[in-house]
Amino acid sequence: MQPDLLPGHRAASVLHNLRLSSPLVHCMTNDVVQNFTANVLLAIGASPAMVIEAEEAAQFSPVADSLLINIGTLTAERSRAMLAAIHAANDSSTPWVLDPVAVGGLSFRTQFARDILSLRPAAIRGNASEILVLAGDAAGGRGVDSTSDSSSALPAALHLAQLTGAIVAVTGELDYVTDGVNSWAVAGGDILMTRVVGTGCALSAVVAACCSLSGSRLDNVAAACRFMKFAGRRAIAAGRGPGSFSPAFLDALYLLNEEALA
Numbered sequence: 469m470q471p472d473l474l475p476g477h478r479a480a481s482v483l484h485n486l487r488l489s490s491p492l493v494h495c496m497t498n499d500v501v502q503n504f505t506a507n508v509l510l511a512i513g514a515s516p517a518m519v520i521e522a523e524e525a526a527q528f529s530p531v532a533d534s535l536l537i538n539i540g541t542l543t544a545e546r547s548r549a550m551l552a553a554i555h556a557a558n559d560s561s562t563p564w565v566l567d568p569v570a571v572g573g574l575s576f577r578t579q580f581a582r583d584i585l586s587l588r589p590a591a592i593r594g595n596a597s598e599i600l601v602l603a604g605d606a607a608g609g610r611g612v613d614s615t616s617d618s619s620s621a622l623p624a625a626l627h628l629a630q631l632t633g634a635i636v637a638v639t640g641e642l643d644y645v646t647d648g649v650n651s652w653a654v655a656g657g658d659i660l661m662t663r664v665v666g667t668g669c670a671l672s673a674v675v676a677a678c679c680s681l682s683g684s685r686l687d688n689v690a691a692a693c694r695f696m697k698f699a700g701r702r703a704i705a706a707g708r709g710p711g712s713f714s715p716a717f718l719d720a721l722y723l724l725n726e727e728a729l730a
């Protein structure tokens with residue numbers, strides 16, 4: 469059965485909470501998207517900090533409001549630092565979020581992602597191919613891109629949420645967000661968002677920001693998806709292609725308001 473669309477007033481209330489608390493997000497993310505991710509978090513009203521050395525990462529995740537683990541450019545050293553940060557986050561009840569970039573075809577990152585699934589992520593955000601792999605239903609996408617539709621990965625998302633206890637967001641033309649029992653669909657965005665690097669990675673950072681908020685975590689994660697789709701749609705209308713998308717997208721995130729979402 470197709471999940472209902474997230475009601476606008478729920479997204480609006482999450483935006484209100486996000487801007488009130490301006491969460492500090494500890495980002496351990498890939499080399500390609502560092503700057504874009506930091507700017508997306510700042511534009512929407514959160515605070516990014518990219519702390520990656522193992523000792524510092526374990527020191528910082530308990531201080532931060534949430535932790536993002538993105539395996540896009542994983543190395544052995546980074547995997548050790550990420551593990552230290554996740555354990556420290558769990559010890560201090562700091563929620564952490566997994567973005568399983570390109571999981572499936574590559575063995576080192578796939579084993580790492582599988583290992584950390586048992587460490588109680590608050591949320592997992594991936595494209596359809598990535599969610600299918602983690603649920604054990606497919607071999608992987610094409611590099612960092614998905615080769616499947618988000619709708620075809622909804623059963624895998626439900627299964628993965630039940631398996632891990634995480635809120636699972638599988639993105640694409642429609643985003644689906646589930647806790648394994650209840651689910652929301654989120655509409656908006658544009659196919660052009662797949663022609664700009666880092667929209668998925670930055671979304672995962674916004675998901676991390678929203679996981680630190682009080683209230684329903686399912687709603688909080690779905691709202692993060694809605695913010696990005698809403699701003700994406702506005703940026704497409706204002707721009708002419710991938711080059712003008714990024715600045716227009718940051719402006720749209722900054723100008724996002726509760727009235728427009730509601």
Ligand SMILES: Nc1ncnc2c1ncn2[C@@H]1O[C@H](COP(=O)(O)OP(=O)(O)O)[C@@H](O)[C@H]1O
Nearest residue numbers: 595639640641656657658659661662667668696
């Ligand atoms: N065909 C599409 N139509 C509208 N929005 C899309 C489409 N594909 C992806 N998006 C949006 O682009 C962003 C990145 O999603 P996605 O491409 O699935 O992740 P990733 O970049 O990790 O592969 C999300 O906000 C998603 O909703």
Ligand SMILES: Cc1ncsc1CCOP(=O)(O)O
Nearest residue numbers: 498500540612666667668669
């Ligand atoms: C191109 C690339 N290569 C390794 S990580 C990365 C960025 C992927 O970004 P996204 O998943 O948001 O498309």
Ligand SMILES: [Mg+2]
Nearest residue numbers: 569595668669
């Ligand atoms: Mg991705």
